[in-house]
Each structure stands twice: as structure tokens, then as C-alpha cells.
Amino acid sequence: MxxxxxxxxxxxxxxxxxxxxxxxxxxxxxxxxxxxxxxxxxxxxxxxxDYDEQRFSPLNQITDANVGELGLAWSADxxxxxxxxxxxxxxxxxxxxxxxxxxxxxxxxxxxxxxxxxxxxxxxxxxxxxxxxxxxxxxxxxxxxxxxxxxxxxxxxxxxxxxxxxxxxxxxxxxxxxxxxxxxxxxxxxxxxxxxxxxxxxxxxxxxxxxxxxxxxxxxxxxxxxxxxxxxxxxxxxxxxxxxxxxxxxxxxxxxxxxxxxxxxxxxxxxxxxxxxxxxxxxxxxxxxxxxxxxxxxxxxxxxxxxxxxxxxxxxxxxxxxxxxxxxxxxxxxxxxxxxxxxxxxxxxxxxxxxxxxxxxxxxxxxxxxxxxxxxxxxxxxxxxxxxxxxxxxxxxxxxxxxxxxxxxxxxxxxxxxxxxxxxxxxxxxxxQYYAHDPDWEPGTTGFQLGIDVSGGNIPADKAVRDATKAALNxxxxxxxxxxxxIRWKVPQSSPTNGGTLATAGNLVFQGTSTGEFRAYTADTGKQLWSFPTQTGVLAAPMTYAIDGAQYVAVLVGWGGVWDVSAGKLGGGITPNVSRLLVFKLGAKGSLPPLKPTPALVLDPPAPAGTPEQIALGEKLYSNSCSVCHGISAVAGSLNPDLRHSATLGQKDLWQKVVHDGLLAENGMVAWKDQFSREQIEAMRTYVLKRANEDKALEGK
CATH class of the missing domain: 2.140.10.10 (Quinoprotein alcohol dehydrogenase-like superfamily)
Structure with missing residues (x-):
């Protein structure tokens, strides 16, 4: 190629x-x-x-008997x-x-x-x-x-x-x-x-x-x-x-x-x-x-x-x-x-x-x-x-x-x-995951090249359907x-893509969650013993070390990754990104600063545009190429721009300059002119317009 x-x-x-x-x-x-x-x-x-990649630590100062005393020693933004x-x-x-x-x-x-x-x-x-x-x-x-x-x-x-x-x-x-x-x-x-x-x-x-x-x-x-x-x-x-x-x-x-x-x-x-x-x-x-x-x-x-x-x-x-x-x-x-x-x-x-x-x-x-x-x-x-x-x-x-x-x-x-x-x-x-053969697929040069059509898996602007979808994803x-x-024991979690795990000789398993907690469980039974509010989702795996006789547990926190960029808010378990390194030890009393409130975005899109055929084409193209960054059904997560709120949505020429020409390439939004024609890119705009208006109506109910 x-x-x-x-x-x-x-x-x-x-x-x-x-x-x-x-x-x-x-x-x-x-x-x-x-x-x-x-x-x-x-x-x-x-x-x-270690070489075996067991992620097990022989340190046992922190145990199932005292993990409740674990506190924040220090953090770094x-x-x-x-x-x-x-x-x-x-x-x-x-x-x-x-x-x-x-x-x-x-x-x-x-x-x-x-x-x-x-x-x-x-x-x-x-x-x-x-x-x-x-x-x-x-x-x-x-x-x-x-x-x-x-x-x-x-x-x-x-x-x-x-x-x-x-x-x-x-x-x-x-x-x-x-x-x-x-x-x-x-x-x-x-x-x-x-x-x-x-x-x-x-x-x-x-x-x-x-x-x-x-x-x-x-x-x-x-x-x-x-x-x-x-x-x-x-x-x-x-x-x-x-x-x-x-x-x-x-x-x-x-x-x-x-x-x-x-x-x-x-x-x-x-x-x-x-x-x-x-x-x-x-x-x-x-x-x-x-x-x-x-x-x-x-x-x-x-x-x-x-x-x-x-x-x-x-x-x-x-x-x-x-x-x-x-x-x-x-x-x-x-x-x-x-x-x-x-x-x-x-x-x-x-x-x-x-x-x-x-x-x-x-x-x-x-x-x-x-x-x-x-x-x-x-x-x-x-x-x-x-x-x-x-x-x-x-x-x-x-x-x-x-x-x-x-x-x-x-x-x-x-x-x-x-x-x-x-x-x-x-x-x-x-x-x-929804999979379907795409009989119209041709190799391109930009974005995913999968040969499948995922547009049939989009989630409509229906509250009951969306609630059922979130409940089914865990x-x-x-x-x-x-x-x-x-399986010896299992702890159900309300959303997928939770953090990696650490096992220790203190009969403990540590894990962060996508919904904003860092937890400790008993390794033999899975009983939750301790948690710390991280203010953000956790993807990374924790580790532990010792200095001057004190055992520490460290974990990086900060939501993102595939579930945020592709599943969007429709996937559930989306928390704001607050990227930090957190380090804990017994007896520490540290705390995190209060979260700054995030203003809610209100949908107020321009009027719908485009023919039914044009919108249908736009849905297929968006779903198979754009949703991986901007979210399924045009509903983005917390990291990447939600195109339903984009100022370019009502400006055809500006939409073309961004998507076709690469006006925002240095921000990560490169040109798609080698992958799609201007007509195809306009079809995507009409689809996002449709979804934005449908979701505005849903929010108003």
C-alpha cells in the first residue's frame, strides 16, 4: 500500500x-x-x-488485617x-x-x-x-x-x-x-x-x-x-x-x-x-x-x-x-x-x-x-x-x-x-460487538481498514434502549x-475496562475501577476491605515497593483508552480525566484537592439537513471511520471532541476545511481527503446533524 x-x-x-x-x-x-x-x-x-510477569509482591507489611489504615502519602498531577x-x-x-x-x-x-x-x-x-x-x-x-x-x-x-x-x-x-x-x-x-x-x-x-x-x-x-x-x-x-x-x-x-x-x-x-x-x-x-x-x-x-x-x-x-x-x-x-x-x-x-x-x-x-x-x-x-x-x-x-x-x-x-x-x-x-461483512469496502490510506460495517450496531436516541445498553455493558x-x-470468586463491576491488578503476600489484591475507586480485596475470598476515591477512572495496574522499612503502593490514574474514545458516554462508566500519580502507605493522611466542576454542555445544533440517502451514507462512513475517536452513534467520551457540539456542524465550508483539508492536523485531526471525497464528508456532517437533533429532543423529554 x-x-x-x-x-x-x-x-x-x-x-x-x-x-x-x-x-x-x-x-x-x-x-x-x-x-x-x-x-x-x-x-x-x-x-x-519480574521476568515471570506475575505482578506478585512478597512484601507483607500491608495485609488484609491493616489495609484499612492505608492512606495517601503523596500525589503528583x-x-x-x-x-x-x-x-x-x-x-x-x-x-x-x-x-x-x-x-x-x-x-x-x-x-x-x-x-x-x-x-x-x-x-x-x-x-x-x-x-x-x-x-x-x-x-x-x-x-x-x-x-x-x-x-x-x-x-x-x-x-x-x-x-x-x-x-x-x-x-x-x-x-x-x-x-x-x-x-x-x-x-x-x-x-x-x-x-x-x-x-x-x-x-x-x-x-x-x-x-x-x-x-x-x-x-x-x-x-x-x-x-x-x-x-x-x-x-x-x-x-x-x-x-x-x-x-x-x-x-x-x-x-x-x-x-x-x-x-x-x-x-x-x-x-x-x-x-x-x-x-x-x-x-x-x-x-x-x-x-x-x-x-x-x-x-x-x-x-x-x-x-x-x-x-x-x-x-x-x-x-x-x-x-x-x-x-x-x-x-x-x-x-x-x-x-x-x-x-x-x-x-x-x-x-x-x-x-x-x-x-x-x-x-x-x-x-x-x-x-x-x-x-x-x-x-x-x-x-x-x-x-x-x-x-x-x-x-x-x-x-x-x-x-x-x-x-x-x-x-x-x-x-x-x-x-x-x-x-x-x-x-x-x-x-x-456488532460485526457485518461490508461488500463495498475498498482499501484506503487513512484511519481503520477493517473490511466490516459496524453501523448496524448504532444505538438510537431512545432512553429505554440506551439504559438497557449501559446495563448490558459491565x-x-x-x-x-x-x-x-x-472461577473461584468474582466481583461484579458496573462498567467494563477496569484497571490492572496487583497481588501481594499480605493476602491482598489491588485494583482501580473505571468509575473512580482504588480498591483492596482479600486474595483468597475477594472480600473488599478498602477503597480510595480517585476522582477519575483507573486503567493502569498498581505496583508496590519499600523504602526505609515502609511499604508503598503506587498507581497511575486518569481515564481514557479505547472505551472512552470509541464507546463514548453510551458505553457507561465514563469519568472525567484527572491524570495523577497516587502513592499510598499505612498511616498516611493525605487528600486530593476538590474536583473542579465540569460545566454541562447543552445540545443546540443547527437544523437537520440532507436527504435520507445522504444521511444513510454518512452513518455508514462515520461509524466505520470516525466513531473510533468520536464515539459510536456520534456520542463522544471525555477525551475527544463531541461532534454534536462542534461549531463546524452548521458551517459546511468549515467542516470541509477541518475534515477534508486537515485544518486542525496539529491538534490530531488530520486531513481525510485521501480517504473520502467532499461529497462523502458532507454526508457525514448530515448524519451527525441528525444525531445531534435526535439527542436534543431526547434530552428535552
Whole structure:
């Protein structure tokens, strides 16, 4: 496709093959490999707490007996009003965080004093190439450096003490539609990072960079390239047989946008891959070739060379956006009387997988949510799903309302595992999704490229329907037994996309909610013991550390992410964005300043315009391209502008200058002239006008 830089990708790959693997210099001072592996609890040195990504802390000063005494020790306001998704890291008395727009800050972990701040100055126009807000999930520490991957595709090494840039490397092809939202991981002196963007005609990969110099050491592609040319690895020779047509011109998807886990016992790196691109298989497997490897899979590679070891595809020929990028946790479990090293995974598709860590062999797969309707279950031997025929919407020609939906039974918000209780604590969602084959779809250059029509899932201006919709969308904190394959306890939550979890040796599980609380539960029974009003929704996972004998718990708060930008206020659970870092300890008495009142916006749109045919076209175009940022049914969330209130709505020429010409490109609203004609853009305006007037009438009742 135009401007996507596939030639640059190929050049990078071939250059890497010619050079052969390099050996990076290992850190001997500062944060070392041994420290990352130890995960001793005093410090929190890597995204998941340790290499196993269990998010379990052995600290036990705060327990189920005294957690009621937990109070706010200090807080820090952040200079961004987007979603906050990072897990803080703590080393040598300094707390390191990344915020939206890939900014990094360092605080005194005891007092909250700001030590330094770094802004990579990501262009705001990059937002159109990011599915789910300008978020960043965290930094990595190694030696004397802090590493952050930026939204616009750079990997940056900063000095831990000053925040000064040591080196910066562009990891994606210049001009590509890729982005980075995930946290880097460190393995044997290598910085591992992938990219996001499997809705934008991109080709997924995981790459390793020398932690000292930033030089690329290897790159593992997750989907094949042009079948007429040599593939970059034997694993792709096998994968290309599972694709057909000109799939490679559309990128293929399979991006590695979050989960990366290293296991020293097997000496393997495990990572998850995203959906195939486009979502609709009718436009990428034109003769029904099959599974679209290695999308929606867990893949294992050797960290020294990036060589393929094994894979397990959780959702073959994914057509529902069932990414497998959710956190991958490694542990030892007693299965059938034998201790086995296993990989545990709770992906979007709703089944909890336990795999052999050395071979990838399927051990078990059981539902961790109710109501799954895309598959009747998994084959007990192979783990392959038994897909319900009606779920293949491109074949039936009929819409399919899938459970789970594209948000997933479990999205990126991290789960935790307690070796003490043997339970995994999963933030789950109940968010059905409307899928329908779009017979008119053609590849474009701007925005989502899915091949489906979601307009049939719009919610009318009917109070009863809207109330029922909100009631049907919810979540739960689930404690899952990976050996028995059963839910041990569950805490229902009024809305989906609640925060990640932290388990501790104090018999506690911490989690924030989308409706504005930070809570502590007993890990064994799920009884709520404590809560703190955060004044905003919580997406990020908490962590804990100790200084001078005192245990602290820290969490980033600030509403945003996919549910806000796409579901809008119709999705429920929307709270204002107040971006902060909150840090708690026993006996602290701190408080947050009162919330400033937010003035209510009153709908007062211009009169409706356009023909019924024009409005219908506008609904389809808006739903499939604009709703991901401005909300389904033209009802926005708290982050992005609500177009029903836009001053451009009654000014045709100004609407064209913004949407067609890109008048507000520097604010993130880039030009759509390469995707839509002026007539199509005017049709969108007539649809938003219609919705604004309908909602005005509803508000007046």
C-alpha cells in the first residue's frame, strides 16, 4: 500500500540477516540482569514485577488485617489529559513513570519531589494512526538508563539520574502507520519492543536492540511478506501457506503491541500477536487458505538470535479482533501430580490457556467469562476452537453480535498471579460487538481498514434502549484457578475496562475501577476491605515497593483508552480525566484537592439537513471511520471532541476545511481527503446533524 514503507522493512530485515546476531554488552552496575530476574520486592524493576510477569509482591507489611489504615502519602498531577496506562518502576529511591504522549518523569519515591521530566515531543497528528488513545504502558530500566518507546516509533534511552537522552532510534519505517504504546522489556542486554497498528495495514514484528548503543540485533516478523520473494526466516515459509491472495499488500497485521515475557528457565521469550489485517477474512484469504499465521498467537523465540522456537495460535483466522497481546505469565504448576513449567494466558477470546513453556503444547483451555458465543469450546487435545458457523459473518452474509467483542473478555489491563493462593486475578469485560461483512469496502490510506460495517450496531436516541445498553455493558474482577480451570470468586463491576491488578503476600489484591475507586480485596475470598476515591477512572495496574522499612503502593490514574474514545458516554462508566500519580502507605493522611466542576454542555445544533440517502451514507462512513475517536452513534467520551457540539456542524465550508483539508492536523485531526471525497464528508456532517437533533429532543423529554 502507498506510504507504508514495506521496502524499508525488507531492507532492514535483509541487512540484519547479513550482519548476523551480535552480542550486546551486559550491565554490571545499576540495574543488572540478576536484579531483573530476582524480583525481590523491595524494588519494582520491570513492567510485570519480574521476568515471570506475575505482578506478585512478597512484601507483607500491608495485609488484609491493616489495609484499612492505608492512606495517601503523596500525589503528583500530570501535564497531560489523556489516558494513563503505565506501571511505575522503582529503583534506588526513584520512581519512574511514563505518561500519555510517551513522556517520562522521575520522582523521589519517598517524598514525591520531581527529579526530572522528559518530553519526546510526539507530533499530535500521530493520533490518527493510534487505535486507542495516546497512551504509554511504561518504561524499562537497565544499567544506568531508562528506556521509553514513543508513540511515533522511537526507542529512546535516557540517563536515570538526569533524564538526558543517551541515544534515540527510529524502530518503525519512516512514514509508516505504526505506533508504539507498549513497555520495552530487557533480556540479556537487549531491549525488546514491537509496535501497534494492526488496523492500519502494518506488518507485525518483535525486534531486539542493543541496550548500550541502540543498534538493532534482530527482527522477527510475525506474518509473511511477498510470497514471490524469499521470506525472512523458516517460520515464515510455513506461515505463507496459511494466507492467500495479495494479503501482503495489506500488511497482514499480527503486531506485538504489548505482551513480552522472558523465562530464564527455558531461555525463551514469549510474546503475543494481534489480529490479522483486515479483520474480515474475505479481503485477506481470498480462497479460504486458512489460519493466517502467526496472528492471534503466542510465539516463543530464542532471545540471543530471535530464532523461532514454537507457537500456539489461540484464534485461527481471527475475524473478531481477538488479539493475543494480553500479559503472558510464567510459573510452575502441579498438573496431574507433576510439576510443570507453564505459560498462562487470558486473551480477548475468553478462554484461559495453560501451555507447556518449553514446547508450547496445549495443556488446558477453559472459559474465564460467561456467554462466549463465537466458539462452543476448545478441542481438549489440540486447543483449537470449535467455531460456531454463525460467527463467520463474511460467509453467512448476516450480522453477528459477538461475545466477547473487540474490546475483549480481557484486554491489555494486566492480570496478576499469587503463588500463595494459586489464583490468577483477571480484569474482565462484557462488551458485545456488532460485526457485518461490508461488500463495498475498498482499501484506503487513512484511519481503520477493517473490511466490516459496524453501523448496524448504532444505538438510537431512545432512553429505554440506551439504559438497557449501559446495563448490558459491565465487567468483573475474576479470581481464576489455572489448575482446575474454574472461577473461584468474582466481583461484579458496573462498567467494563477496569484497571490492572496487583497481588501481594499480605493476602491482598489491588485494583482501580473505571468509575473512580482504588480498591483492596482479600486474595483468597475477594472480600473488599478498602477503597480510595480517585476522582477519575483507573486503567493502569498498581505496583508496590519499600523504602526505609515502609511499604508503598503506587498507581497511575486518569481515564481514557479505547472505551472512552470509541464507546463514548453510551458505553457507561465514563469519568472525567484527572491524570495523577497516587502513592499510598499505612498511616498516611493525605487528600486530593476538590474536583473542579465540569460545566454541562447543552445540545443546540443547527437544523437537520440532507436527504435520507445522504444521511444513510454518512452513518455508514462515520461509524466505520470516525466513531473510533468520536464515539459510536456520534456520542463522544471525555477525551475527544463531541461532534454534536462542534461549531463546524452548521458551517459546511468549515467542516470541509477541518475534515477534508486537515485544518486542525496539529491538534490530531488530520486531513481525510485521501480517504473520502467532499461529497462523502458532507454526508457525514448530515448524519451527525441528525444525531445531534435526535439527542436534543431526547434530552428535552
Amino acid at each position: 502507498r506510504g507504508l514503507g514495506f521496502a524499508a522493512f525488507a531492507a532492514l530485515a535483509l541487512a540484519g540477516c547479513n550482519m548476523g546476531p551480535k552480542e550486546p554488552t551486559l550491565a554490571t552496575d545499576g540495574v543488572t540482569d540478576a536484579m531483573l530476574a530476582a524480583g525481590n520486592g523491595e524494588e519494582w524493576l520491570t513492567y510485570g514485577g 500530570l501535564d497531560t489529559a489523556r489516558g494513563q496506562e503505565a506501571t511505575p518502576l522503582m529503583h534506588d529511591g526513584t520512581l519512574y513513570i511514563s505518561t500519555a504522549w510517551s513522556m517520562v518523569k522521575a520522582y523521589d519515591a519517598k517524598t514525591g519531589a520531581l527529579k526530572w521530566a522528559y518530553d519526546p515531543e510526539v507530533p499530535r497528528s500521530k493520533l490518527v494512526e493510534v487505535c486507542c488513545d495516546a497512551v504509554n504502558r511504561g518504561v524499562a530500566l537497565y544499567g544506568d538508563k531508562v528506556y521509553v518507546a514513543t508513540l511515533d516509533g522511537r526507542l529512546v534511552a535516557l540517563d536515570q539520574k538526569t533524564g538526558k537522552v543517551a541515544w534515540s532510534k527510529l524502530t518503525i519505517p519512516e512514514g509508516s502507520h505504526m505506533a508504539i504504546t507498549g513497555a520495552p522489556r530487557i533480556v540479556k542486554g537487549r531491549v525488546l519492543i514491537g509496535s501497534a497498528g494492526a488496523e492500519y495495514f502494518t506488518r507485525g514484528y518483535l525486534a531486539a536492540f542493543d541496550a548500550q548503543t541502540g543498534d538493532e540485533l534482530w527482527r522477527f516478523y510475525t506474518v509473511p511478506g511477498d510470497p514471490s520473494k524469499p521470506q525472512e526466516g523458516k517460520h515464515l515459509d510455513a506461515a505463507v501457506k496459511t494466507w492467500s491472495g495479495d494479503f501482503w499488500k495489506l500488511g497482514g497485521g499480527g503486531t506485538v503491541w504489548d505482551s513480552i515475557t522472558y523465562d530464564p528457565k527455558t531461555d525463551l521469550v514469549y510474546f503475543g500477536t494481534a489480529n490479522a489485517e483486515p479483520w474480515n477474512p474475505a479481503y485477506r484469504n481470498t480462497d479460504g487458505a486458512g489460519d493466517s499465521l502467526y496472528t492471534a498467537s503466542i510465539v516463543a523465540v530464542k532471545p540471543d538470535t530471535g530464532e523461532y522456537a514454537w507457537h500456539f495460535q489461540e484464534t485461527p483466522e481471527d475475524r473478531w479482533d481477538f488479539d493475543s497481546n494480553q500479559q503472558i505469565t510464567v510459573t510452575d504448576l502441579n498438573i496431574g501430580g507433576k510439576t510443570r513449567r507453564v505459560v498462562m494466558h487470558a486473551p480477548k477470546n475468553g478462554f484461559f490457556y495453560v501451555l507447556d513453556a518449553a514446547t508450547g503444547k496445549f495443556i488446558s483451555g477453559k472459559p474465564f467469562v460467561d456467554g462466549i458465543n463465537w466458539a462452543s469450546g476448545l478441542d481438549p487435545v489440540t486447543g483449537k476452537p470449535n467455531v460456531n458457523p454463525e460467527a463467520k459473518y463474511e460467509l453467512t452474509g448476516k450480522p453477528f453480535v459477538g461475545v466477547p467483542g473487540a474490546v475483549g473478555a480481557h484486554s491489555w489491563t494486566p492480570m496478576s498471579y499469587s503463588p500463595t493462593t494459586g489464583l490468577v486475578y483477571i480484569p474482565t469485560n462484557n462488551t458485545p 465487567g468483573a474482577l475474576v479470581a481464576f484457578d489455572p489448575v482446575a480451570g474454574e
